[in-house]
Amino acid sequence: MEMHLPPEGGYDELFDADNKIRPHYQVIHDWLTQTDDELIAEKRREADLLFHRVGITFNVYGESQGAERLIPFDMIPRIIPATEWHILQAGLRQRVTALNRFLFDVYHDHDIIKAGLVPAEQVFANPQYQPAMQGLHLPRNLYIHITGIDLVRNNDGDYYVLEDNLRCPSGVSYMLEDRKMMMRLFPELFTRCAVAPVEQYPAMLRETLQASTLKPNPCIVVLTPGRYNSAYFEHAFLARQMGVELVEGADLYVHNNEVYMRTTAGPRRVDVIYRRLDDAFLDPLAFRPDSMLGVPGLFAAYRAGTVVLANALGTGVADDKSIYPYVPDMIRFYLGEEPILKNVPTWQCRKPEELRYVLDNLSDLVVKETQGAGGYGMLIGPRASREEIERFRDAIKARPDNYIAQPTLSLSSCPTLVDEGIAPRHIDLRPFVLTGKRIQMVPGGLTRVALRKHSLVVNSSQGGGTKDTWVLEDSEC
Amino acid sequence: MKLHIEHDTCYGYEGEVRASIQYLRLTPKNNEQQKILDWHLELPGDANEIDDGYGNRLTVLTLDYPQPEITIRAVGTVDLKGIDICTHDSCVPPQVFLRQTELTEPDNELRRFAEQYPPNYDGLQAMMRDLLSTVRYTPGATTVSHTAAEAFAIGAGVCQDHTHIFVACCRHLGMPARYVSGYIHTQDGDHISSHAWAEVWIDDGWYTFDVANGLLMPDSHLKLAVGLDYLEAAPVRGIRYGGGQESLSASALVSRMANEQ
Numbered sequence: 239m240e241m242h243l244p245p246e247g248g249y250d251e252l253f254d255a256d257n258k259i260r261p262h263y264q265v266i267h268d269w270l271t272q273t274d275d276e277l278i279a280e281k282r283r284e285a286d287l288l289f290h291r292v293g294i295t296f297n298v299y300g301e302s303q304g305a306e307r308l309i310p311f312d313m314i315p316r317i318i319p320a321t322e323w324h325i326l327q328a329g330l331r332q333r334v335t336a337l338n339r340f341l342f343d344v345y346h347d348h349d350i351i352k353a354g355l356v357p358a359e360q361v362f363a364n365p366q367y368q369p370a371m372q373g374l375h376l377p378r379n380l381y382i383h384i385t386g387i388d389l390v391r392n393n394d395g396d397y398y399v400l401e402d403n404l405r406c407p408s409g410v411s412y413m414l415e416d417r418k419m420m421m422r423l424f425p426e427l428f429t430r431c432a433v434a435p436v437e438q439y440p441a442m443l444r445e446t447l448q449a450s451t452l453k454p455n456p457c458i459v460v461l462t463p464g465r466y467n468s469a470y471f472e473h474a475f476l477a478r479q480m481g482v483e484l485v486e487g488a489d490l491y492v493h494n495n496e497v498y499m500r501t502t503a504g505p506r507r508v509d510v511i512y513r514r515l516d517d518a519f520l521d522p523l524a525f526r527p528d529s530m531l532g533v534p535g536l537f538a539a540y541r542a543g544t545v546v547l548a549n550a551l552g553t554g555v556a557d558d559k560s561i562y563p564y565v566p567d568m569i570r571f572y573l574g575e576e577p578i579l580k581n582v583p584t585w586q587c588r589k590p591e592e593l594r595y596v597l598d599n600l601s602d603l604v605v606k607e608t609q610g611a612g613g614y615g616m617l618i619g620p621r622a623s624r625e626e627i628e629r630f631r632d633a634i635k636a637r638p639d640n641y642i643a644q645p646t647l648s649l650s651s652c653p654t655l656v657d658e659g660i661a662p663r664h665i666d667l668r669p670f671v672l673t674g675k676r677i678q679m680v681p682g683g684l685t686r687v688a689l690r691k692h693s694l695v696v697n698s699s700q701g702g703g704t705k706d707t708w709v710l711e712d713s714e715c
Numbered sequence: 716m717k718l719h720i721e722h723d724t725c726y727g728y729e730g731e732v733r734a735s736i737q738y739l740r741l742t743p744k745n746n747e748q749q750k751i752l753d754w755h756l757e758l759p760g761d762a763n764e765i766d767d768g769y770g771n772r773l774t775v776l777t778l779d780y781p782q783p784e785i786t787i788r789a790v791g792t793v794d795l796k797g798i799d800i801c802t803h804d805s806c807v808p809p810q811v812f813l814r815q816t817e818l819t820e821p822d823n824e825l826r827r828f829a830e831q832y833p834p835n836y837d838g839l840q841a842m843m844r845d846l847l848s849t850v851r852y853t854p855g856a857t858t859v860s861h862t863a864a865e866a867f868a869i870g871a872g873v874c875q876d877h878t879h880i881f882v883a884c885c886r887h888l889g890m891p892a893r894y895v896s897g898y899i900h901t902q903d904g905d906h907i908s909s910h911a912w913a914e915v916w917i918d919d920g921w922y923t924f925d926v927a928n929g930l931l932m933p934d935s936h937l938k939l940a941v942g943l944d945y946l947e948a949a950p951v952r953g954i955r956y957g958g959g960q961e962s963l964s965a966s967a968l969v970s971r972m973a974n975e976q
Contacts, residue, residue, distance in 0.1 A: 348808070358808060358810050359810050359813065361810075362807070362808045362809075362810035362811045362813070363810050363811070363813040363814050364814075365814055367811065367814075368768075369768050369769055369807045369811050369943075370767060370768035370769075371768065372768050372806060372807045373768070373806065374768070491734075492736060492775075492777065493761075493777050493779060494761055494763060494777065495763040495765070495775060522954060523736065523737075523738045523952050523953070523954060524738070527946060527952075534736045534954045535736045535775060535777065538738065538763070538765050538767075538773060538775045541765045541766070541767065541768065541773075542763065542765050
C-alpha cells in the first residue's frame with residue numbers, strides 16, 4: 239500500500255528526519271507495505287462493522303441533539319518504545335503527585351500562596367475553587383483519583399503536557415476497545431511484537447476506588463448524567479467491567495447524611511461514588527438549583543464524610559488553564575524536584591504586558607479559554623481566518639482574564655489510513671493515571687488522531703479519531 | 716441589646732408530600748458582634764448538623780414519610796453587642812467573594828453604575844445611598860429568582876435584590892463582598908424581620924452595608940449565614956417529592972427583651 243512521507247520539519251513517529259524507519263516501527267512498516275490493499279480494506283470494513291455492533295459511539299455537541307457518531311478507529315497503531323514510556327511514566331507520577339498536593343494545600347493552609355508562587359486571586363476567585371472544600375479532610379488526602387494528562391510531541395521530539403484533566407476525564411473505554419479490536423483483527427502482530435497489556439485497567443480502577451475510602455468492602459457506584467451524555471457509553475462500559483452498579487441521580491437518595499441506592503432488595507448504603515457528573519450538577523440544594531441530575535443532600539453527606547466522591551469536589555481549580563502555567567513551580571515547591579515533563583510556554587492575558595504580546599501576535603498563537611474544554615472556544619492563529627482572529631481579539635479585550643495563549647506546537651504525526659492511502663496525521667496522547675494507595679497506570683493511554691490533513695484538533699467532539707497505543711516491552715518490534 | 720427571635724416557616728400542600736429534604740441555615744454563631752444566649756430548632760423529623768465550608772451551621776432535615784405540611788421553627792435569645800463596626804469571622808479566604816454567580820453577574824448597565832464609585836469605604840457608602848434611591852424598596856416587584864441585573868433594570872426590589880446588586884457592584888470593583896442572611900430588629904415595623912444585607916472586605920475586616928435600611932453599624936442585625944448569593948445563604952432551601960401546589964407562610968418575630976428597655 240502506498241505510504242506518503244511526512245513533510246519536512248515535523249516529527250513523525252515512524253520516519254526519522256532522514257525518512258528512515260525508526261526501529262520500533264519496523265514490523266508495522268513491513269506489514270503495511272507488504273499486505274495487499276484489498277486485505278487492508280477488508281479489515282477496515284470488519285473493524286467498522288464490529289464497532290457498530292459494540293456500539294462505541296460519541297454524542298457530538300453542536301449537531302442535532304442526541305446524534306450519535308461512531309468515533310473513527312484507525313488500524314495503524316501508535317508505538318511508544320519502553321525507554322520512552324518509562325520517562326513518561328515517571329513524569330506523570332511526579333505531575334499527578336504535585337497536583338494532588340496543590341489541591342490539598344489550596345483547601346487547607348495555602349502554603350504555595352503564602353510563598354508567593356501562585357497569586358491568591360488566581361486560586362480563590364477562580365469559579366472552580368470550591369469553598370465547601372476548605373478544611374475538609376479526605377481519606378488519604380486524595381483529591382484526584384482518576385486523571386487524564388494530555389501530552390503532545392513537538393517537532394523537537396520532546397513531549398509536552400498540553401493540559402491536565404482532573405475533573406471527569408473520559409476516553410479510557412476507547413483505549414480498551416481499540417486494543418480488543420486490534421487483537422481480534424491482527425492477532426499475528428501481537429505474536430511478533432511484545433505489546434504491554436492494558437486490559438487490567440478496570441481492575442486497577444476498581445482497586446483505586448476501593449482504596450479511596452478507609453471502609454472495608456465499600457459499595458461503589460458509577461454515577462452518570464444519563465444516556466444523553468456524550469460519554470454515556472463509557473460510564474456503562476466501566477461499571478460493567480468493574481462489576482459495580484451504574485446509577486443516575488434518581489437512583490440515589492440521602493438520609494441521615496448517608497447516601498443510599500434504591501435496589502430491588504431494598505436500600506443499600508453507598509460508600510464511593512465514581513461520579514461522571516460535574517460539580518455544579520451534583521446536588522441541587524448546594525449548587526445549580528435547576529439540576530435534575532444530581533442527588534439532593536449529597537453535598538451535606540460529603541461534608542459529613544460518609545461518602546467519597548471520585549474525583550473530589552473542586553479539583554477543577556488545579557486543571558484550569560490559568561493555573562496550568564504554575565504546575566512546574568508546584569513540582570519544585572512540593573516535591574523539591576525538577577519537572578520531568580515539559581509545560582508549553584504560556585502567556586496569561588490577565589497580565590497587561592503578556593496581553594499586549596498576545597494581541598500583537600494572534601496569527602501565530604493558539605488562544606484558549608481558561609474555562610474551556612474539548613476544543614471548543616479555541617483559536618488556532620495560523621489556521622484561522624481574519625474574521626475569526628478579529629472575533630477573538632474583541633473577546634480577549636473584553637475579558638482578558640478568560641484567556642491564555644501558547645505558541646502553535648506542531649504535533650507529531652503518525653501514519654494513518656485515509657482515502658489517499660497511508661498518510662501522516664497529527665496525534666496526541668492521553669494516559670490515564672490512577673491514585674489510590676499508590677499511583678498506577680496502564681502503559682500508554684488513548685491516542686487521538688486528527689483525521690483531516692494538517693488539522694491539529696484531535697478531540698473526538700471535533701471529528702478526531704483514535705488509534706491503539708502500543709507500549710513495547712522491548713526496545714524494538 | 717438582647718433580642719428574642721421566633722421564626723416560623725410553614726409549607727402547606729395541596730396533597731401529601733411523600734418525602735423532602737431541606738438545607739436549613741437557621742442557627743446563628745457567636746462572633747465579635749453577636750453572642751448567642753440560647754437557640755434551638757423545632758423540626759418535624761430527623762436532622763443532622765454540619766459546617767457548610769463557609770462556617771455556617773447547616774442543618775439537614777430529611778423527611779421520608781408522608782406529610783401534610785412542614786413547619787420549621789427557630790427560637791432563641793441573643794445579645795447584640797453593637798460595639799464593633801467590622802467582623803473577622805471567615806472560614807474561607809476573602810478573595811472567594813470576588814466571584815460573581817448567576818444571580819450577581821452584572822450586565823453593562825450595572826457595571827456602569829458601579830464604576831462611578833471609588834472602591835473604598837466612602838465610595839461604597841455613596842453607592843449604597845444612590846442604590847436605595849435608584850432601586851426603590853418595593854415588596855412584590857421581584858421574586859427570589861431575579862438576578863441583580865434584572866432587579867436593577869426594574870428599578871425596584873426588596874433587601875435580597877439590594878444585596879445582590881450591591882455585592883455584584885463591589886465584586887466588579889475588585890472588592891470581596893458577601894451576601895448575609897439573618898434578622899433585623901426595627902422600631903417602626905416597616906420591614907419584615909427576616910433580612911439580608913451585604914458585608915464587604917475592606918483592608919482587614921468585613922464591613923456591613925445594609926442597603927435597604929441605609930445602615931452601616933450592625934447593632935440591630937443578627938447574622939445567620941453568609942454565602943456568595945441568596946442561594947448559598949438562604950435560611951431554608953429544600954426539595955420535595957409530591958404534594959402538588961405549595962403555599963408558604965413565614966413569620967419572623969424579633970423583639971427586644973423587656974428587661975432591656
